[in-house]
Amino acid sequence: MTGNSAGFEEKHFLCGDGLSLYYRDYGIPSHTKLAILCLPDLTRNSKDFHGLAHRFSKERRVLCPDYRGRGRSAYDPDWKRYHPRTYVDDIRHLLIAAGAHEVIVIGTSLGGILAAALSVVLPSGLRGVVLNDVGPDVDRDGLEQILTYLRDAKPLPDWEAAAAHLKATFPHMPARNPLQWRMIAESTYVQGEDGLLRFDWDPKLVKPFDDTGAEPIDLWPLFRALRNIPVLTVRGGVSTILSAETLEKMHDALPGMRSVTVPDIGHAPNLSEPEVLEAIDELIG
Numbered sequence: 328m329t330g331n332s333a334g335f336e337e338k339h340f341l342c343g344d345g346l347s348l349y350y351r352d353y354g355i356p357s358h359t360k361l362a363i364l365c366l367p368d369l370t371r372n373s374k375d376f377h378g379l380a381h382r383f384s385k386e387r388r389v390l391c392p393d394y395r396g397r398g399r400s401a402y403d404p405d406w407k408r409y410h411p412r413t414y415v416d417d418i419r420h421l422l423i424a425a426g427a428h429e430v431i432v433i434g435t436s437l438g439g440i441l442a443a444a445l446s447v448v449l450p451s452g453l454r455g456v457v458l459n460d461v462g463p464d465v466d467r468d469g470l471e472q473i474l475t476y477l478r479d480a481k482p483l484p485d486w487e488a489a490a491a492h493l494k495a496t497f498p499h500m501p502a503r504n505p506l507q508w509r510m511i512a513e514s515t516y517v518q519g520e521d522g523l524l525r526f527d528w529d530p531k532l533v534k535p536f537d538d539t540g541a542e543p544i545d546l547w548p549l550f551r552a553l554r555n556i557p558v559l560t561v562r563g564g565v566s567t568i569l570s571a572e573t574l575e576k577m578h579d580a581l582p583g584m585r586s587v588t589v590p591d592i593g594h595a596p597n598l599s600e601p602e603v604l605e606a607i608d609e610l611i612g
Contacts, residue, residue, distance in 0.1 A: 334381050335391075340424035342395070342417045344408070349373070349399035350392035350421060354384035361454055362388040363611075364430040366418070366438025368595065370477065370528045372398030374514040375435065379598050383611075390430075392421055396529035406531040411437070411544070415444045428452055431611060435459040435595050436568060443549035446556065455557040455610055460566050460595035462573040463546035469567025469594060472496075477533045482523035489516050489524050499565050499593025501600075551580050558584040559610045561603050563592040585610070 335351040342348055351373045354362075363383055365376040373391035380389040393400040394414055403409060418441065422430065429452050434442035439461035445453050476496055483489045489512040493500065502508045516524040558581055562569050571588075578584055587606045589596045596603060 333377070334384060337399075338425075340421060342420045346395055346403060347401045348392065348395055348417060348421070350390055350425075351377075351380065352425065353380040353389040353391070354387055356388055356426065358386065358388045360387045361611075362390060362425075362427045362430050364418070364422070364427070364432045365389065365391045366432060366434040366441050367391075367394070367397075368436040368438060369473070370397065370515075370526070370532060371435065372514065372527065374398070375597075376433070379433070382604075388427070390421065390425055390427060392418070396532055398527055402529040402531075406529075406534045407538075409529075409532050409535050411441060411444060414441055415448055418445065419448065422449075422452065429454050431455040431457075433457040433459065433598070433607070434461070435598075436461045440546060440549070443546070443553055446552040447549060450552075453556060456553055456559070457598075457607055457610065458558065458560040459598060460561060460563050460569050462560070462569045462577050463550045464570070464573045464576070465546075466566075466568050466570055466573075472567060473594075474533060474536055477526075477530075480526055480530045482519070482525050483516065484523065486512055486516075486524070497593065499563070499591070501563075501589075501592050501595075501597040547580070550577065554581050554583070557610050559606050560584060560586040561596050561598065561606070562586065562588045563594055563596050564588050564590040565592065566594045568594045 335353040338352050339347050339349050367375050372393040376391045380391055383389050396402050396409055431454055432442040439458035442456045483492060486509055490508040493512055494508050502511055517527040518524055560577060562574055574586055587602055589600050
């Protein structure tokens with residue numbers, strides 16, 4: 328465990344199969360208010376939530392993990408364990424290690440799916456959920472665009488090239504200026520000893536999606552299990568993952584759910600938008 332002037336402690340824990348996983352621990356563990364657990368997208372990591380975690384850590388403890396195979400967590404020698412069931416078990420071990428028995432989960436894309444799964448696995452420990460640009464029906468074309476990007480693991484020469492590549496591939500990401508594109512690039516790539524930039528995740532993450540023997544998962548039962556807790560769904564107005572039609576179906580399945588759509592943003596909002604922060608504050612309150 329190490330301290331950090333950025334306002335969090337860097338910690339590791341051992342998951343069920345012995346892999347060492349990393350998380351950022353913001354705030355003070357003795358805070359009496361409910362802790363917040365931030366779960367990133369498929370290839371993302373704890374860096375994505377720094378601004379949000381810093382905002383809430385003044386009054387609450389905020390836990391931001393790197394999934395196995397991402398960021399500062401160990402890579403799994405068996406790519407078949409890059410699966411939601413494994414991630415849910417890892418999260419369960421994280422909460423035990425951190426001593427966090429009840430949490431509000433903020434989950435982006437895959438993180439939102441895992442949050443829904445936690446409502447089944449840890450029903451008494453889940454007190455509220457923010458689903459960021461994800462629902463039980465994932466747009467296939469949008470997912471394929473992401474997978475095509477993941478399969479192209481060639482290194483890039485510098486940060487300007489990395490930012491330009493991201494902007495060309497995902498023009499509707501939540502970035503308005505070169506500095507914001509650079510920040511996204513720095514949380515996407517890591518610089519090697521040779522000076523080149525490579526994905527900050529295990530390239531084998533894509534292999535489960537290419538496994539033709541894998542059975543599709545019906546996500547609707549997981550999301551319906553959220554019906555008895557407060558839920559906020561955030562959608563990018565031009566999202567290629569969560570359609571307006573799916574969001575409407577979610578309202579039918581979860582009558583108490585609130586939603587916010589961020590205009591002109593694709594997959595996924597960065598949760599710093601004023602209307603989103605206002606809605607998160609209301610849910611948490």
